[in-house]
Structure formats: structure tokens, C-alpha cells
Amino acid sequence: THLGTLTIDAEAITIGNYVLKAELGGGGADLKVNGNFKADVEAATFELEVDLTRIELDMLESILPDQITQAGGVLEGKITANGTTIEPIYEGILTFKQASITPTYLGTKYNFEDEDIRLDNAGIYLDNFTVRDDSQNTFSLDGEIGTESLINPTFDLQVNAKNFMAINSTDEESELFFGKGTIDATISITGDLLLPVVRGNLRVRDDTNLTFIVPESELELVARQGVVVFVNKENPDDILTRNAGEISNSFAGYDIRLQVEVDPSSRFRIVIDPKSGDNLALSASGELDLAIDPIGRTNLSGRLEVQDGHYEMSLYSLVNRRFLIEKGSTIRWNGDPLDATLDISASYEVRTSAAPLMASQLTGSGDAIQNQYSKRLDFFVYLYLKGDLLKPEISFGLDMPEGERGEFGGNVYSQVRQLGDQEAELNRQVFSLLVLNRFFPSGGSDGSGGGTEALARNSVSQLLSDQLNDFSNQLFGDSGFEVGFEVDSYANGQGGKSQTELNVSAQQSLFNDRLTVQVGSQFDVEGNSQTSQNAGSILGNVSIEYTLTEDGRFKIRAFRKNQFESIIDGQLVVTGLGVVFNREFNSFSQLWKDSKPVNKTNPIDDLDNPPKEKIPGKKKNDTTELKKDEN
Numbered sequence: 001t002h003l004g005t006l007t008i009d010a011e012a013i014t015i016g017n018y019v020l021k022a023e024l025g026g027g028g029a030d031l032k033v034n035g036n037f038k039a040d041v042e043a044a045t046f047e048l049e050v051d052l053t054r055i056e057l058d059m060l061e062s063i064l065p066d067q068i069t070q071a072g073g074v075l076e077g078k079i080t081a082n083g084t085t086i087e088p089i090y091e092g093i094l095t096f097k098q099a100s101i102t103p104t105y106l107g108t109k110y111n112f113e114d115e116d117i118r119l120d121n122a123g124i125y126l127d128n129f130t131v132r133d134d135s136q137n138t139f140s141l142d143g144e145i146g147t148e149s150l151i152n153p154t155f156d157l158q159v160n161a162k163n164f165m166a167i168n169s170t171d172e173e174s175e176l177f178f179g180k181g182t183i184d185a186t187i188s189i190t191g192d193l194l195l196p197v198v199r200g201n202l203r204v205r206d207d208t209n210l211t212f213i214v215p216e217s218e219l220e221l222v223a224r225q226g227v228v229v230f231v232n233k234e235n236p237d238d239i240l241t242r243n244a245g246e247i248s249n250s251f252a253g254y255d256i257r258l259q260v261e262v263d264p265s266s267r268f269r270i271v272i273d274p275k276s277g278d279n280l281a282l283s284a285s286g287e288l289d290l291a292i293d294p295i296g297r298t299n300l301s302g303r304l305e306v307q308d309g310h311y312e313m314s315l316y317s318l319v320n321r322r323f324l325i326e327k328g329s330t331i332r333w334n335g336d337p338l339d340a341t342l343d344i345s346a347s348y349e350v351r352t353s354a355a356p357l358m359a360s361q362l363t364g365s366g367d368a369i370q371n372q373y374s375k376r377l378d379f380f381v382y383l384y385l386k387g388d389l390l391k392p393e394i395s396f397g398l399d400m401p402e403g404e405r406g407e408f409g410g411n412v413y414s415q416v417r418q419l420g421d422q423e424a425e426l427n428r429q430v431f432s433l434l435v436l437n438r439f440f441p442s443g444g445s446d447g448s449g450g451g452t453e454a455l456a457r458n459s460v461s462q463l464l465s466d467q468l469n470d471f472s473n474q475l476f477g478d479s480g481f482e483v484g485f486e487v488d489s490y491a492n493g494q495g496g497k498s499q500t501e502l503n504v505s506a507q508q509s510l511f512n513d514r515l516t517v518q519v520g521s522q523f524d525v526e527g528n529s530q531t532s533q534n535a536g537s538i539l540g541n542v543s544i545e546y547t548l549t550e551d552g553r554f555k556i557r558a559f560r561k562n563q564f565e566s567i568i569d570g571q572l573v574v575t576g577l578g579v580v581f582n583r584e585f586n587s588f589s590q591l592w593k594d595s596k597p598v599n600k601t602n603p604i605d606d607l608d609n610p611p612k613e614k615i616p617g618k619k620k621n622d623t624t625e626l627k628k629d630e631n
Contacts, residue, residue, distance in 0.1 A: 001028065003027045005025060007022065007023045016039035016040075017037075029054065031053060032053065034048070034051075035047050040084075042086075043085050043086040045082075046081070047081075047082040048082070049081075050079040050080075054075075054076060055076075057071045057072060057073050057074065057101065060101060068101055068104065071101045073098040073112070074097050074098075075095070080092060090120065090121060091119065092119055093118050094117045096114070098114075104173055106166065107167065107173045107174075107178070108133060109133065109168075110139075111131065112130075112132075113132065115130060121148070122148060123145055123146045124153075126145075126157070128142045133164055139166075141157055142158045143155075152192050155196060157189040157190075158188055160187075161184060162184055163184065163205055164183055166181050166182065168180050175213060177212045179269075180209050181208045183204060183208075184202070185201070185202050186201050187199070191255065195253065195254070195294060199257050199258075201260075202260045203260075204260065204262045204263055205263055206266055207265075207266075208263070208266035208268075210268055210269070211268075254292050255292075258291075259287065260302075262288070262304060264283060264285035266284075267281065267282075268282060268283075268284070272389075272392075278313050278314055279311075279312050280344075280385075282310075284306045284307060284331065286303050287302055288300055289302055299336075300336070300337040301333055303331070303333075304332075305328065306325050307327060308324075310325055311383060321348050323381075324347055325344055325345070326345045326347065329343060329344040329345055331343075339389065340389040341387065341388065346385070348381045348383070350379045350380075352437055352439065353375065353376055354408075357412070358373050361415070377400065377412065378400065379433065380400065381398060382399060384397065396427060398416050398419055398426060400412070483506050503521075503541075504520050505518055513547070514546060515544070515545070515546050518543040518544075519541065521541055541559075542559065542561075544558050545558075555579070555580040556578070559574075559577075562574075
């Protein structure tokens with residue numbers, strides 16, 4: 001770090017009596033030192049005056065690159081010192097001028113507009129030293145740091161904060177916690193450097209929004225027999241035989257006791273599983289006691305009552321469901337901050353037909369009765385989180401809104417209540433509702449309405465298609481060549497036989513994406529279609545599309561494809577030529593406006609530019625869906 005050029009001049013007036021002059025300038029610091037020094041065998045005497053004209057604080061970024069960013073402003077001051085080298089006497093004042101620093105870990109910019117620090121032999125004095133955030137909210141320090149012992153200074157400080165933004169970070173600054181945190185605080189700091197003692201009250205404000213990441217693995221303390229000692233073999237007795245009193249004093253830790261009050265409007269998000277994305281987000285109110293003892297152990301005790309929030313769960317990245325947390329759920333701490341005890345109830349609402357659930361009871365019923373039960377009703381899937389935060393015990397429940405429990409004479413609600421005593425069946429129905437938003441046909445179904453086989457067939461088809469397309473994305477990436485897969489299962493109408501086909505498509509864009517060529521075919525996985533006898537070629541499906549205008553609004557397409565049309569028509573070969581007009585609009589008047597030039601550097605910025613069409617079944621990971629505000 002370039003501080004400048006240091007020049008030192010010393011002139012001997014008499015033997016052992018010197019006049020001193022030093023200057024530092026031309027870099028990040030400007031200071032001058034003037035005075036005299038008289039050597040003496042017992043104790044030299046001196047008289048010095050240090051003039052800190054300017055020290056630029058942005059040097060802190062290079063001195064502490066991992067701890068400090070966005071440092072600015074200057075430090076000024078003047079210090080005088082005299083006496084002897086054994087008992088020096090000094091005093092001075094340091095002033096921060098339009099200064100600011102940002103601790104990297106916290107992400108908050110601290111501003112010192114015009115604040116002074118006084119110092120002398122007895123201590124360092126902070127006369128309501130005020131730090132401001134970017135919204136001019138304050139954090140002040142008042143009191144002194146005793147320096148009679150420079151090795152172990154003492155503290156007598158009072159901290160006061162009002163709506164101060166203590167944290168304003170992102171996941172780039174911290175891997176375990178980040179977000180926005182504002183506080184009110186009244187804290188006293190006493191003790192000494194070996195063991196600071198902190199007492200006070202802390203209030204988490206309403207605009208707090210913090211995210212905590214539960215680490216994938218925690219360090220464990222492993223007990224071992226014996227102790228490893230490193231010995232200086234040249235003088236082993238120096239370590240092995242020294243007395244405990246000869247060991248110098250060392251830092252003993254902290255003694256912290258804080259009462260923490262949480263505002264009911266503050267927001268917290270706990271990411272329980274970073275890989276799957278399972279997370280708990282909530283607003284809660286309550287009081288907690290935070291303690292850190294001298295050996296470094298952190299204890300948190302108290303209870304938070306949830307006001308609102310949600311638990312978001314992911315089923316192997318296939319579906320995401322958000323459960324709304326019921327008011328009155330609690331989180332308790334009695335020790336390790338990561339060892340909280342959950343008692344949370346959350347619900348997910350599904351509107352679906354009860355017919356599959358009642359299938360066993362409707363067997364043999366007429367079409368009129370079965371059609372009645374196809375009416376869509378509201379159901380609540382309940383998620384219960386109990387036990388430890390790191391490994392919660394998860395269970396499910398099923399219920400209906402009170403106003404719909406009487407539907408169909410209460411038969412549906414009675415069936416729902418019976419599921420509470422059948423854990424295996426309850427879990428199966430809950431899984432079906434969460435994944436497919438419908439009930440799984442109960443045992444004894446006669447197959448009407450699709451039945452268990454059709455539901456399972458359609459589900460597996462979709463899952464298989466998704467997995468094949470995900471593998472294709474990883475294989476070809478952004479090469480411009482795309483391969484899509486789609487599994488299609490249906491009853492072909494010939495004696496109720498099942499037919500499963502695998503559709504494979506390959507697509508390549510040419511001439512700056514103006515020409516798109518797509519080829520593919522169908523392969524029988526189960527059953528035998530009419531076209532399988534003469535398919536024989538991978539070019540069963542061919543599509544050639546050319547974009548006529550740069551904005552992609554007008555296209556011309558020629559195609560030939562095999563498709564299952566209906567039970568009556570069966571498998572058909574469809575050949576055609578078409579003109580495509582593609583337009584996205586919010587209001588009807590925009591339909592006739594002239595198109596804007598295409599933004600080739602960032603087509604997402606051009607809302608009139610329609611997204612590129614994809615192969616059926618193809619899902620690219622990097623595709624961004626263009627969305628507009630709904631009118």
C-alpha cells in the first residue's frame with residue numbers, strides 16, 4: 001500500500017541532543033513530525049508534535065481486502081507527546097471527515113460525517129461518537145476505553161442504536177446468513193480486553209428480512225486419548241518444565257447476555273436444504289435470551305410465535321408446493337441456535353374432484369351419480385413439522401373447509417376422516433395431491449374415469465419425458481443443436497389395449513436462427529401401431545420453418561408428421577404448408593402497431609419479440625419465459 005515518501009532529518013545540536021523532523025507525503029498519507037530528543041542512560045527525554053494532515057481511508061481496502069470495502073474520506077488530527085521513554089505523556093484528537101467504510105461480511109455502509117476521538121495517557125474518549133447508515137439512522141458510542149495498561153485496556157462504553165441497518169448483505173458476502181437487518185439497541189460494554197462483558201437489550205425491527213442457510217454438515221468435537229505436544233528439541237525443558245505462572249495472559253473470550261425482542265413484522269427465511277430448495281419463511285414475535293460464555297459456547301433460549309409465513313417443499317425438483325403456516329405455530333430454543341424445536345402446522349389448498357377418492361364406493365353406480373361426484377371441491381393438505389430444526393419430523397393430514405364438509409351428504413368428508421387412521425393410504429393421497437393436484441383412485445376402482453392404470457401411466461410418461469429432456473440439455477448445452485423426447489401413452493381403442501410411443505425430435509437452427517429444421521419419428525415402446533410397419537425411417541416427422549421478418553412475427557412452415565388423431569381415425573400422416581402470424585399484446589390496439597426492431601443483444605428487452613419456439617417436450621434450463629403484467 002503506497003503511503004508516500006518518508007523523509008527523516010536529525011541534527012545533533014550537542015552530543016546526545018537531537019532536533020528531529022520527519023515528513024510523509026505524496027501517497028495515501030500526509031503527516032509531519034517535529035521535536036527534539038535527548039539521549040540518557042536511565043531514560044531519554046523527548047518532546048514531539050505529530051500533525052496528521054491527511055490519511056485517506058480508502059487505503060484500508062488494500063490493507064484489509066477481505067474485511068473492508070467502499071472506504072472513503074480522510075482522518076485528520078494532532079498529537080503531542082513529551083516526558084521520558086519510561087513514562088511518556090501524550091494527548092491528542094483525531095477527526096473523521098466525511099468518512100465511510102463497509103464491512104464486507106455485513107454489507108452495510110457506515111458513515112462518520114464529522115466525528116472526534118480524544119486520547120491521552122488515561123484512555124480513549126468517545127463523546128457520543130455517531131455512526132450513520134445510508135438512511136441517516138444512528139448508532140452511537142459514548143464512554144471511554146481505559147489505556148493505563150496498553151496490553152489489557154478496559155471498557156466503559158454505552159451503545160445506543162435507533163432503526164440502524166446493521167446488515168445489508170447478499171449471498172455473495174456471506175454463505176450462512178444474508179439480507180437486511182435493522183435494530184434498536186441499548187447495550188453496555190464493560191470488562192477488559194481479556195474478557196469483555198456485554199449486557200443490554202436488542203430489538204429486531206419490522207423491516208428486517210434475513211435468510212439463514214443451514215450448513216450441510218456441522219463440525220463435531222471428537223474425543224481422543226492423549227495429547228500431542230510440539231517440543232523444541234534444542235531446549236525441551238523450556239516447554240516441558242515451565243511454570244503456569246510464566247505463561248502470558250491471553251484472550252479469554254466474551255461474556256455476552258442480551259435480551260432480544262423480535263418485531264412481528266420482521267421476516268426470516270431458513271433454507272433447510274440448499275440442494276432441494278426446502279425453506280421456511282415466516283414472521284414471528286417473541287423474546288429471546290442470547291448468551292455467549294467465555295469458552296465460546298452460544299446459547300439461545302426463548303419462544304417465537306409465528307404470525308404468518310410458509311414452508312416451501314420440493315419433491316426431487318419435479319414439483320414445488322408452498323404450505324401456508326397457521327398462526328400460533330411456535331419455534332423454541334433452549335441451547336444451540338441451530339437446535340431449535342419446531343411445532344409448525346401449515347396447509348396447502350387443492351381444488352379437485354373427489355371421484356377418484358370415492359371410486360371404491362361408486363363401483364356399480366350409474367353414470368348420473370358418478371358425474372355428480374366429479375364436482376370440484378376444496379381440500380386442505382396439512383404439513384406438520386415437529387422436533388429438531390435440522391431434522392424435523394414431517395407428517396401430513398387431510399381436511400376440508402367447514403362449508404364444504406356437508407357435500408354429498410357428508411360422504412366425501414367421512415372418507416377424508418377415515419384416511420386419518422390409514423397412514424399408508426393417507427400418504428399416498430397426499431403425494432398424489434401434491435404432485436398431480438388430484439386424488440389417486442382408491443382400491444377397488446373399476447377403471448372408470450381413467451382408473452389407477454391410466455393415472456399412473458400419464459404420470460410416469462410425464463416424469464420420463466422430463467428426465468430425458470434434462471439429460472439432453474446437459475449433453476448438448478448451448479451448442480444450438482436440440483434433441484427433445486416425449487413419451488405418449490393412451491388406449492388405442494382396439495380391445496382396450498394400451499399404446500405407448502416415444503417421440504424423438506432433433507432441431508437445428510441455421511442462418512442466424514432464420515431457418516429451423518426439425519426431424520424426428522415415433523417408436524413403439526408398448527403395443528403396435530398401424531404406422532410401425534412402414535415407419536422404418538428416422539425422418540417420420542419433418543418440419544421446415546423460415547422466419548420472414550426480423551421480429552419473428554411472420555413465418556412460413558412446411559411439415560409432415562405422424563400422429564394419433566382419434567379412436568375412429570387412428571394413426572394419420574399429416575402433410576401441410578402454413579403461414580404463421582405471432583403477436584404478443586396487452587391491449588387490442590397494440591395488435592395493429594408497427595413492430596419494433598429486434599434487440600439482438602438482449603431480445604428479452606424487446607417485449608414485442610416473441611420467444612423462440614421449442615421442440616414439443618423440450619425444456620431448456622436457460623430459457624427465460626417472457627412475462628407481462630396482466631391487464
